[in-house]
Amino acid sequence: MSSLPESPDDRQPPTAPRGSLRIAATAILVVLTLFAGVVHGYLDGRWTANADLHVVGSKLADLPEQVGDWRLTETTELDPGAADLLRCYGSSVRIYENMKTGAMVNVAVLFGPRGPIAVHTPEICYSSVGTKQVGGRKVERMGLAGKEDALWSVQFATAPSSDPSLNVWYGWSDGGPWEAREQPRFWLTENLYKIQVAGPAGEEGNRPVEDFIDAFLPVTHPLMGST
Template sequence: MENALVDQPAASHSESVVRRPQTASRSSAWKLDVRWLAMICLLLGVSGAVRYWREFQFASILTREKESPFPLKDIPKILGDWRMIEGAEATLDPEIARIAGSSDHIVRNYENQRTGETATVLVLYGLAELVWGHTPEVCYPATGGKAVSVPRTVMIAGANESAPPIPFRAGVFSRIEGGMNVFHDVYYSFRNAGTWDPSMGGRWKLFRYNPGMFKVQVQRTIKSSEPPDEACNDLLSALAAEIDSKARTGNGTEVAAR
């Protein structure tokens, strides 16, 4: 009995010694968990704040570039040898303009004072995500026309000798008008963040940073589907030069491509 009484305190003391480290270990683990939790919460908070700030920036850029940096009516009525035909200025149907993503546009007929050649000019500005997909290859078939030539890339001279050439896509389309098959030679290109390109699909990731886009489309009536000459290349060059100049000095909102 005495041995039993003597041994019991020793066992109790041993258990006490063992339990103390376990209690301390649990306390340390709990403190560690709290620190990790606090760190994760902090990181999530910072990440959310950054994301909110970026979305705010994108929304600000979108609001700023929704409207053209200059009124498109300010494009000159005289472009080199080309002069706008008086009374030959029109506007798109409101529903067509909406579908095309237009916040501003002009439709004019110009005549070359030397050759008598005429061409219809469409210049449109709107949000890139709405504008870039409206190409003649899509729009002509949708309105009863069809392509009758393989699309070709035409490099148009820049504003001066040091300026890079500007790419336009061209093609011949036919449409029944007044009971007759009429051929149109059509040129187009888009301008986004200072860059001209008739194929803007590959740039869609940049549209959040540069949401505004110009579209230039020039068409003229020709006699057949044969590859046409370069009769309106100088008109395209003058148009692109005017848009470049006015976009850079308009309201100061143009953002460099990223």
């Protein structure tokens, strides 16, 4: 007598071979690893460089030698270690002196891939060379309404004193206004400009860094291209 056919409910679904599951899991892991690498490379700027960016960066050499009461006294190059770290397409590192007061400020304007340009802030750099941050950073705004620049300002003291002796202003730009961004690394642009100005802390009504920046920021904009 022939046996009755199995009902659909009695049949066991076919199972995938263990080897196939292992291969699929490995493939997913590889894809996720590659995706993570691409995202990190994009954020770090490694996948976006092109030769024309060095032409754009070279325009920073055209920053003026005098702005307001401030006169250029020295032009220097980035420290080789910093240059390797930041991978700049262009940079201008200068010292300006106020012809009336004798106050001096150090200025760096950089253009490079978003990742390294964004993450190296004064709070990290100055804290590693014997200075200590005093208080938190704050946003300083300059310019006319609708065309306003904004930079972070932060003060440092030199040990063993706890009194502020150094004032540093810094910020970034994609070719538009300077901005005090919380997370510039996640800016939706491939490259960034950065400005950093350091000078004596001064007192209310006598702030050399602020005075210099008021004169200097307007002359930076014509030299910056959209990134």
